[in-house]
Structure formats: C-alpha cells, structure tokens
Amino acid sequence: AARSERIARSLTQTIRREQDAAYMESLRADQEKERKRHEEQERKRKLEEFEQQRRHEEQLKKEAIRRAKIDLASEIPEEPPSNLPDTLSVVFKMPSGERIERRFFKTHTLKDIYNFIFCHPSSPDSFEIATNFPKRTL
CATH class of the missing domain: 3.10.20 (Ubiquitin-like (UB roll))
Known part of the structure; x- marks a missing residue:
C-alpha cells in the first residue's frame, strides 16, 4: 500500500509538474502575443501620427504658397502696351x-x-x- 501511494504521489507530482510547465509555456506564449500586439498597436499609432504630421505640414506649406501668391501678385508690373519700344x-x-x-x-x-x-x-x-x-x- 505504501509503495502504491508513493507511485501515486510520484505520478501526481509528475502530472502537476507537466501541467505547471504547460501552464508556464502557455503563459509565456500569451505574454509574447500580447507584447507583439502592443508593438503592432504602437507601430500603427506612430505611423498614423507621422502621416497626420505630414498632412499638417503639407497643408501649412500649401497655405504659405497661397499667401505668397497673393502677396506677390501686387508686385507684378503692369504689362506694357505692344506699341512701346524696349x-x-x-x-x-x-x-x-x-x-x-x-x-x-x-x-x-x-x-x-x-x-x-x-x-x-x-x-x-x-x-x-x-x-x-x-x-x-x-
């Protein structure tokens, strides 16, 4: 009886160790998935932030060009008549x-x-x- 209890205890401990190892492996895999998901979200966020900044800078550039065209239009000399020399x-x-x-x-x-x-x-x-x-x- 004592021997069968030892065998049963040993078997139970082996099963528990295997279950613990499987649990730890599953936990590591879940943590790795979560880390990758977080990295992907961060990458997407940075990309969106970069694109938004680029669009904003492009809009500012277009607005500056539009204002420059308005400002410079007043500096354009009048067109001379075709009958004038020079x-x-x-x-x-x-x-x-x-x-x-x-x-x-x-x-x-x-x-x-x-x-x-x-x-x-x-x-x-x-x-x-x-x-x-x-x-x-x-």
Whole structure:
C-alpha cells in the first residue's frame, strides 16, 4: 500500500509538474502575443501620427504658397502696351500644355517674370524657368 501511494504521489507530482510547465509555456506564449500586439498597436499609432504630421505640414506649406501668391501678385508690373519700344514678348509653356504670352519691359528683372508665372492660376507650386535655345535653366 505504501509503495502504491508513493507511485501515486510520484505520478501526481509528475502530472502537476507537466501541467505547471504547460501552464508556464502557455503563459509565456500569451505574454509574447500580447507584447507583439502592443508593438503592432504602437507601430500603427506612430505611423498614423507621422502621416497626420505630414498632412499638417503639407497643408501649412500649401497655405504659405497661397499667401505668397497673393502677396506677390501686387508686385507684378503692369504689362506694357505692344506699341512701346524696349519691350519683349515672352511665351511660357505650363506643365498642363497651356501657353501664356506676356510682354515685359527689357528693364524688368527675372524676379518680375518669376513672380508673374508663380502667381498665374495654372502655375504649379514649384517650377524652373528654362530657355529653349540654348537649353538652360535660369
């Protein structure tokens, strides 16, 4: 009887150790899942925060460009009549394919031309002025 009790106790202890080990393994697996879930949530939160910041900065940039176009519009010199001497006619080709022709006095600066293009409604927010021949960026 004592021997069968020892065997039963030993068997019970073995079963308990196996159950404890299985429980601990399950607990570790659950903790690992929870850690990964938390990391994924944190990654998504940071990504959303980054995207929101990027959208906000883009909106601020667009607003600054809009204000700059309004401010610079008042600095654009009047177009001289075609019959005046010392004028030149410049043709601009916009990215949309639209062609814009405008006269300037020869004394007008490149900045005046840039401001005219920048403030035009079909102008992109950033651009370069280039000549056709010889091909170069001004």
